[in-house]
Amino acid sequence: MSALLEDVDIGRLEAELAQASPQAVIRAAAAAVAPGRLCVVSSFGTESAALLAYVAEVDRSIPVVFLDTGWLFEETLAYRDDIAARLGLTDVRSLHPEPAALAAQDPEKDLWFTDPDACCRIRKVEPLARALAGFDGWLNGRKRYHGGTRAAIPVVEADGARLKFNPLANADQAEVEGVYDRLGLPRHPLVAKGFSSVGCMPCTSRAAAGEGVRDGRWRGRAKTECGIHTMALKA
Template identity: 75%
Template sequence: MSTFQSDDIGLLRDDIAALDRALASAEPTEIIAAAAETVGAGKLALVSSFGTESAVLIAYLAEVDPSIPVVFLDTGWLFEETLAYRDTLTCQLGLTDVRTILPDAARLAEIDGERDLWFSDPDACCRIRKVEPLARALAGFDGWMNGRKRYQGGQRAAIPVVERDGTRLKFNPLANLDRAEVEAAHRRFNLPAHPLVAKGFNSVGCMPCTSRAAPDEDVRAGRWRGRAKTECGIHTLLNTL
């Protein structure tokens, strides 16, 4: 497998499609290693929700380099089970740089002082609790990784392995894995399930906007149920800030 190297991430912008083709059939660990080599030491982060489908990517990361920073957005609306799951996986996988990022307190007081913005304007709620904090957290990084998979459907059905995200590169190491492969990796790594899976939650985000899903529903059917919204914005709005 060939990789691309540069001291200046700007020089890679015309080569992203070629980089994506080079990694199209690569294993997750190969993609993670290539991402680290491409953007350079200390310039790559993984962003994880520590949700129901997060553990496999984090385990692959730990195989490659457990010191790669893992950015976790604590929105202030997370389930206690998610916070406990973060701590469990951090310990089990030997992660050494998990960064818990909080929303700006002044912004919350100004825009969501009553804590009901999730109901009246969920897009604005996601923006101040996820998108804006992540933009600050990724300052100084030239690339970031996330756990989206094509089988999750919706806007994720056609994601590439590598894409441009504003001034950064974004890597999707699990993009071309199917559900069976992810589940097999979960067993191989002997990973614990998110505590809420046993209670019927297939995908977990913030408490007000997460509900249980029936076995025959799409994996993300319980997110923002009853609304047209399907994404929090970090994959659609981050590079506009």
């Protein structure tokens, strides 16, 4: 266990934050780690602006880590820039996969089809692990109402040597959507085209009526997560 986790009673902190507002969770996260050692990881996807808005209300200078996999929709990249400017986020860091890893493991750019877990590993998991090496805690936007492996996520948990905070764990869809209405934030451009959750182009499809929020991701496969929440971030 890291020195940080030895000093933090995660069970007590989880109990204290179980019913806390997103802003309170973010403040608690900032207080739990040393100054400058907290970041937020965002996909700038269909619901991402809600968490980023709460972060901006607490501290616009918290670094925002964005994984540009090389397979993202152009709409997502434009949305990143738009939301960052609207919320006044001052430190958005766009990370990319290692060129050598892509050349060695995905030279034909078809790894998403032949081995999507490996594709996610070199394009998302490994770059994020490198980025998080500079932080002791991170915020993310997972929500229990997404179901599946997310249905029982805690508000705070240990993630390797770091603390991981889920400020929207308790939020329902109405609360998340209410942030957009309250602040007049635009939706991700692909929402109007039928996408309820947006990731990489090859592995994202429109949601059909009655489907869950994330049912359009990796359609037809058993895969439901990219791996940043399920694989060990060892760096």
